[in-house]
Amino acid sequence: MTAPAGQGTCLVVDDSRVVRKAARRILEGLGFQVREAGDGAEALAACRAEMPRAVLLDRNMPVMDGIAFLRAARAEFGPDRPVVVLCTTEAAMERIVEALEAGAQEYVMKPFDAALLQDKLIQAGLLPDPAA
Amino acid sequence: MTPRSFAFIAALVKSRSGLVLAAEQGYMLETRLGPILKREGLADFEALAERLQGPGGHRLAEAVTEALTTNESSFFRDGRPFEHLRRLLPGLAAARGAGMPLRLWSAACSTGQEAYSIAMILAELAPQLGGCRADILGTDISQAVVTRARQGRFSQFEVQRGLPARLLVRHFRQEEGRWQVAPDLREMIRFERWNLLADLRPLGRFDVIFCRNVLIYFDAPTKARVLEAMAAQLAPDGVLYLGGAETVLGLTDRLVALPGERGAYRRAGMAALAG
Incomplete structure (x- = not known):
């Protein structure tokens, strides 16, 4: 995997430090600068402080969950930014539909690996398609 | 060996x-x-x-x-040919009219992702195709993968490779942890076991042929033979898509690259209408 710089900032939102660390390693390998938040409320504050290009968003978190963050972010910042990719163990169809309707650009069902995450970031328009 | x-x-x-x-x-x-x-x-x-x-x-x-x-396959693998197909189909449909279905072939279809990707594009473009019907044929040498392709059931991992979430929720149903392609999409495709080295004429004429990342496993005479056999089944204004690492150069003069397109070919000696 090449490590092109300058893909912008990705905010990783997950209440698990282990998951944040794993995601950070993959995203930095793909050329993103990574910031972290432990729940939706922290993520919202981070967006207000400095808007990231992308948010990799866990669903089930204390304080404010992923969907509540997503709805708040869309209400406050509009439909296009930040680009939000859900990343969750919730794999039921209605959960995916709910996230897309709430304004998520893409949806990753855990477990994920570097190749899968890269693929989804390409689909979300956050990375160039290597084939194009 | x-x-x-x-x-x-x-x-x-x-x-x-x-x-x-x-x-x-x-x-x-x-x-x-x-x-x-x-x-x-x-x-x-x-x-x-x-x-x-x-x-x-x-x-x-x-x-x-x-x-x-286990054949490497993913939905919309190498996006470029699918982008070209989107641009190609409205013109082909207009040329055929409502009476004549478009025929598309996924050669060496593996577990079916390519054929289902083509079907999703056809479903998306249906309003622009003026009622022109489309039939998709998927073939593979392996009965095992043809059977899987027919079932149209994919794992959580498989439906995340190349497939945008909005297309997943539109075209799939969830069944016992697996993802099942919806009936309307499955009805567009027929999967059959077929050897590319066998006579291709019984398969009929095609408007579009996808044959990607297959020729790389053949020697040059076999590549030439398969390319010429596919050229013979390709409509005069049809398009053949090859994989990114594949070419017709030095193998056959019956196919020529579409100008400015990588991996898209039409029959030689035909007016350059396609694309």
């Missing part, structure tokens, strides 16, 4: 999976089985053939079969 080892492994894989390994696929065999040799600490394919006949050979035979029949 000695002919004897090859024959033994080929017979074993055929008996287990139905996959027919032709002699010209020796290179593919070596490429795909290389990691197993390394993992098992085997020096060469003779040692592998020997181990397969010994105690514990059953488990190893499963791994060998799996390595040879």
Whole structure:
């Protein structure tokens, strides 16, 4: 995997430090600068402080969950930014539909690996398609 | 690899999976089985053939079969040909009219992702196709993958490779942890076992042929033969898509690249209408 710089900032939102660390390693390998938040409320504050290009968003978190963050972010910042990719163990169809309707650009069902995450970031328009 | 080892492994894989390994696929065999040799600490394919006949050979035979029949495939693999197809289809549909269905062929379709991707594009473009019907044919040499392709059931991992979430929720249903392609999409596709080295004429005429990342496993005379046989089945204004690492150059003059497009070809001597 090449490590092109300058893909912008990705905010990783997950209440698990282990998951944040794993995601950070993959995203930095793909050329993103990574910031972290432990729940939706922290993520919202981070967006207000400095808007990231992308948010990799866990669903089930204390304080404010992923969907509540997503709805708040869309209400406050509009439909296009930040680009939000859900990343969750919730794999039921209605959960995916709910996230897309709430304004998520893409949806990753855990477990994920570097190749899968890269693929989804390409689909979300956050990375160039290597084939194009 | 000695002919004897090859024959033994080929017979074993055929008996287990139905996959027919032709002699010209020796290179593919070596490429795909290389990691197993390394993992098992085997020096060469003779040692592998020997181990397969010994105690514990059953488990190893499963791994060998799996390595040879698990064909790398993903939805919308290498997006470029699908983008070209989106631009191509409205013109083709207008040329055919409502009475004549478009015929599209996913050659060496593996577990069906390519054929289902084509079907999703057709569903998306239906309003622009003026009622022109479309039939998709998916073929593969392996009965095992054709059966899987027909079922249209994919794992959570498979539906995340190349497939945007909005298309997943539109075209799939969730069943017991697997993802099932919806009936309207499945009805557009017929999957059949077919060997690309066999006579292709019974398959009929096609407006679009996808044959990607298949020729790389053939030697030059075989590539030329398959390309010319496919050219003969391609409509005058039809398009053949090859994989990113494949070309017709030096193999046949019956196909020419579409100007400015990588991996898209039309029949030689035809007006450049396509694309």
